Amino acid sequence: MPSTDRRRDVLDSLRRHRDREMTPGQSLTLEAIQSRYGVSRTLARDCVHALESVGIVASRRQVGIAVQPREHWSALAPELVRWQLEADPARSPSSAP
Numbered sequence: 001m002p003s004t005d006r007r008r009d010v011l012d013s014l015r016r017h018r019d020r021e022m023t024p025g026q027s028l029t030l031e032a033i034q035s036r037y038g039v040s041r042t043l044a045r046d047c048v049h050a051l052e053s054v055g056i057v058a059s060r061r062q063v064g065i066a067v068q069p070r071e072h073w074s075a076l077a078p079e080l081v082r083w084q085l086e087a088d089p090a091r092s093p094s095s096a097p
Contacts, residue, residue, distance in 0.1 A: 014033070027064040028064060054073060
């Protein structure tokens with residue numbers, strides 16, 4: 001599987017995990033991401049950077065990777081829009097009459 005596909009799979013899984021089980025302020029670690037998804041540290045770090053770029057998480061020394069409240073998310077980021085459409089298929093343009 002190409003690394004971009006694996007990256008997308010991990011990001012999608014992290015998003016679903018965030019929607020179900022994570023609360024704002026909760027901390028993650030790269031090690032936890034690596035072990036949960038069976039990925040390298042490089043790929044885990046890349047996924048964290050992608051989530052940081054849209055405001056879903058913030059990385060801080062001595063704290064780890066903190067989940068951010070929805071108000072901090074970049075609502076118009078393409079990845080975030082795609083995730084939200086996938087989470088609510090009724091709002092997807094492909095389901096329009």
